[in-house]
Amino acid sequence: MNSFRFQNPTALYYGKGQIEEYLAAEVTKFGKTVLLVYGGGSIQRNGLYDKVMGILRRAGVTVHELPGVEPNPRLTTVYKGIDICRNEGVDLILAVGGGSVIDCSKAIAMGTKYDGDVWEIYERRGTATGALPLGTILTLAATGSEMNSGGVITNWETKEKLGGGSPYTFPAFSFCDPENTYTVPKDQTVYGICDMLAHSFEHYFHPTEHTPLQQHLIEAVISTIVENAKFAVDHPDDYNARETMMYCSTMALNGMINMGVQGDWACHAMEHELSAIYDIPHGGGLAILFPHWMDYVMNTNPERFANLATRVFHVDSAGKSVEELAKMAIEKVREFYASIGAPQRLADYDIGRENLERMAEQAVRFRPIGNFKTLEKDDVLKILQSSL
Amino acid sequence: MNSFRFQNPTALYYGKGQIEEYLAAEVTKFGKTVLLVYGGGSIQRNGLYDKVMGILRRAGVTVHELPGVEPNPRLTTVYKGIDICRNEGVDLILAVGGGSVIDCSKAIAMGTKYDGDVWEIYERRGTATGALPLGTILTLAATGSEMNSGGVITNWETKEKLGGGSPYTFPAFSFCDPENTYTVPKDQTVYGICDMLAHSFEHYFHPTEHTPLQQHLIEAVISTIVENAKFAVDHPDDYNARETMMYCSTMALNGMINMGVQGDWACHAMEHELSAIYDIPHGGGLAILFPHWMDYVMNTNPERFANLATRVFHVDSAGKSVEELAKMAIEKVREFYASIGAPQRLADYDIGRENLERMAEQAVRFRPIGNFKTLEKDDVLKILQSSL
Numbered sequence: 001m002n003s004f005r006f007q008n009p010t011a012l013y014y015g016k017g018q019i020e021e022y023l024a025a026e027v028t029k030f031g032k033t034v035l036l037v038y039g040g041g042s043i044q045r046n047g048l049y050d051k052v053m054g055i056l057r058r059a060g061v062t063v064h065e066l067p068g069v070e071p072n073p074r075l076t077t078v079y080k081g082i083d084i085c086r087n088e089g090v091d092l093i094l095a096v097g098g099g100s101v102i103d104c105s106k107a108i109a110m111g112t113k114y115d116g117d118v119w120e121i122y123e124r125r126g127t128a129t130g131a132l133p134l135g136t137i138l139t140l141a142a143t144g145s146e147m148n149s150g151g152v153i154t155n156w157e158t159k160e161k162l163g164g165g166s167p168y169t170f171p172a173f174s175f176c177d178p179e180n181t182y183t184v185p186k187d188q189t190v191y192g193i194c195d196m197l198a199h200s201f202e203h204y205f206h207p208t209e210h211t212p213l214q215q216h217l218i219e220a221v222i223s224t225i226v227e228n229a230k231f232a233v234d235h236p237d238d239y240n241a242r243e244t245m246m247y248c249s250t251m252a253l254n255g256m257i258n259m260g261v262q263g264d265w266a267c268h269a270m271e272h273e274l275s276a277i278y279d280i281p282h283g284g285g286l287a288i289l290f291p292h293w294m295d296y297v298m299n300t301n302p303e304r305f306a307n308l309a310t311r312v313f314h315v316d317s318a319g320k321s322v323e324e325l326a327k328m329a330i331e332k333v334r335e336f337y338a339s340i341g342a343p344q345r346l347a348d349y350d351i352g353r354e355n356l357e358r359m360a361e362q363a364v365r366f367r368p369i370g371n372f373k374t375l376e377k378d379d380v381l382k383i384l385q386s387s388l
Numbered sequence: 389m390n391s392f393r394f395q396n397p398t399a400l401y402y403g404k405g406q407i408e409e410y411l412a413a414e415v416t417k418f419g420k421t422v423l424l425v426y427g428g429g430s431i432q433r434n435g436l437y438d439k440v441m442g443i444l445r446r447a448g449v450t451v452h453e454l455p456g457v458e459p460n461p462r463l464t465t466v467y468k469g470i471d472i473c474r475n476e477g478v479d480l481i482l483a484v485g486g487g488s489v490i491d492c493s494k495a496i497a498m499g500t501k502y503d504g505d506v507w508e509i510y511e512r513r514g515t516a517t518g519a520l521p522l523g524t525i526l527t528l529a530a531t532g533s534e535m536n537s538g539g540v541i542t543n544w545e546t547k548e549k550l551g552g553g554s555p556y557t558f559p560a561f562s563f564c565d566p567e568n569t570y571t572v573p574k575d576q577t578v579y580g581i582c583d584m585l586a587h588s589f590e591h592y593f594h595p596t597e598h599t600p601l602q603q604h605l606i607e608a609v610i611s612t613i614v615e616n617a618k619f620a621v622d623h624p625d626d627y628n629a630r631e632t633m634m635y636c637s638t639m640a641l642n643g644m645i646n647m648g649v650q651g652d653w654a655c656h657a658m659e660h661e662l663s664a665i666y667d668i669p670h671g672g673g674l675a676i677l678f679p680h681w682m683d684y685v686m687n688t689n690p691e692r693f694a695n696l697a698t699r700v701f702h703v704d705s706a707g708k709s710v711e712e713l714a715k716m717a718i719e720k721v722r723e724f725y726a727s728i729g730a731p732q733r734l735a736d737y738d739i740g741r742e743n744l745e746r747m748a749e750q751a752v753r754f755r756p757i758g759n760f761k762t763l764e765k766d767d768v769l770k771i772l773q774s775s776l
Binding site: 001002003004005006007008009010011012013014015016017018022210212213216217219220221223224227228240243244247248251256257259260 | 389390391392393394395396397398399400401402403404405406410598600601604605607608609611612615616628631632635636639644645647648
């Protein structure tokens with residue numbers, strides 16, 4: 001493995017009843033003025049908004065609100081939040097939502113303490129100098145943003161979607177109650193599963209040598225997703241199924257299963273270009289790209305794919321070559337995506353050839369992408385073409 | 389799974405060269421007066437003592453020393469450390485050693501800030517009210533104490549060995565350089581492996597329902613230990629092998645693989661009675677007890693043992709009953725211990741029947757032990773008798 005430093009300070013609360021019991025105490029550790037950040041109103045429809053507001057009111061907290069955070073959160077919304085935090089002397093940002101709401105809140109938290117335009121941090125032209133404390137109440141199992149320091153923001157003017165973060169943007173606390181995901185619609189549940197699986201794949205396909213424990217840990221998350229996702233999609237009110245998916249999403253991207261491993265991240269880079277132009281669901285884009293990326297890079301390390309076949313999908317290796325097993329692994333991945341109803345081609349989102357060239361160029365504009373296999377513009381173009 | 393709160397704030401540095409690069413900065417964050425705690429002199433023989441002292445001296449740090457911490461660290465040594473910390477105004481305790489040195493340092497850290505006898509905390513008659521900051525430099529892969537808040541102290545006067553800790557006793561930072569374990573003798577390497585495997589077993593055999601990801605994560609650690617331990621024992625200077633064992637020991641007991649799971653811990657309770665009287669190596673005692681405990685509790689949940697057989701030891705399940713698979717798992721565990729040269733019977737330490745009754749009584753003096761299966765005094769006695 002590579003030498004590494006790991007620290008994840010987030011206090012994680014899992015399970016039903018935790019919000020009622022501990023939220024007030026966690027919030028008031030940081031002060032009495034809160035910015036509540038949330039999305040399109042689902043938390044008002046399912047009662048979570050009223051529950052949280054009641055707890056905050058009884059704790060004597062003054063609440064300012066930033067509603068309407070978009071599924072791919074926009075820089076303009078971040079600016080609105082920064083203004084509120086600065087003008088109202090906010091002590092803590094409380095993000096109630098999924099990855100988009102939390103990512104937006106991280107940008108607000110960094111931006112409030114940054115002497116300049118927060119977009120510079122995402123463009124790698126600036127470094128965060130601090131952040132307001134941030135707490136989260138998770139309502140969607142997908143991004144893992146509730147227990148990591150990163151986030152993705154879309155600049156709609158420049159059509160750029162960039163990831164960024166800092167050691168300051170780990171949530172101080174996160175409440176993960178599976179019941180708050182009961183009302184997530186089927187398609188969003190599927191996209192969330194595609195996202196957590198994609199994070200696990202990004203870790204799994206890496207060039208770092210001597211990582212036996214990391215491989216097994218990542219396989220543990222992939223196996224749990226593959227074995228439980230279909231049931232979760234089909235049983236939206238099943239507490240244990242929702243809990244398992246939520247817990248997989250947290251563990252897939254909190255840094256605990258991939259210490260000392262240099263992940264690949266090419267598919268994420270390509271997907272960001274897709275949704276920067278077409279505003280498609282992140283998880284859907286990843287589900288389309290991954291099997292085609294796998295076909296393209298398989299020969300770099302077919303043993304890794306063969307391990308996926310035997311250890312995760314329990315393919316019997318008897319009499320099969322490494323290459324045969326590797327191809328079977330990719331076939332199993334395709335079957336899994338199909339089984340949960342994930343999109344499989346760009347055509348599913350009515351995306352044609354018109355912007356492929358531009359997206360390929362944009363994907364590699366900072367540097368070539370991917371660490372398992374390095375991809376230049378032409379490689380990206382070929383993968384996008386095969387995904388049409 | 390059970391509802392849970394998880395937070396582990398330790399900054400973990402893994403790999404060679406990390407001490408040279410980052411130790412001075414981490415130490416001086418906390419001040420300029422350090423208590424250096426270490427054991428029997430191995431760090432002086434292998435050069436680590438000189439390296440660390442050089443780094444601290446160049447950083448302008450005043451160093452007080454507590455050498456000679458015992459393999460089962462004693463309360464009297466803890467008292468010595470507390471006196472130094474109070475008299476010298478120590479800012480940070482730096483533990484350089486294995487689990488015993490770190491556990492001793494945790495007790496000193498809590499005791500310095502405790503208005504009373506620190507032993508009360510271990511007896512559950514008092515609660516920690518704070519702790520001095522603690523950093524560690526690990527020299528033995530075994531206990532996981534470098535990234536958790538617990539520790540075990542022996543009161544030689546009362547012949548009691550008790551575990552204790554608090555949220556204050558997570559190390560602020562830990563440096564884990566596999567090269568610092570090259571000089572660990574073969575028997576200590578084996579005991580360390582037995583200890584990390586025991587921690588994994590304590591998690592794995594639990595009564596909590598609906599924990600698919602936790603099961604896979606714990607199996608990941610057990611599999612990695614089982615697949616790599618023999619090579620590590622036979623190749624003490626192999627960097628990757630030492631690193632894998634060190635990393636397994638950290639992950640086995642830093643809380644990351646067993647969130648929301650109520651572990652068993654009966655074997656640890658029994659072993660503490662063994663080594664409180666006979667001062668035997670903790671890992672050796674655990675290796676003796678576990679297979680006999682497994683025989684005794686197997687019928688509580690034979691499916692769990694069958695999973696161990698198929699998922700970790702890759703036993704072909706075709707045509708075998710759950711009970712047959714469960715028995716094969718225990719046989720495989722025995723074979724593993726034998727393969728690395730671990731002790732197998734109490735007779736290997738010249739322990740006879742003379743204190744079995746007393747140890748069984750002591751083991752359950754607070755309450756019955758074990759959560760996978762609850763054990764009363766008679767159960768403990770039977771397991772000890774079968775281990776003779």
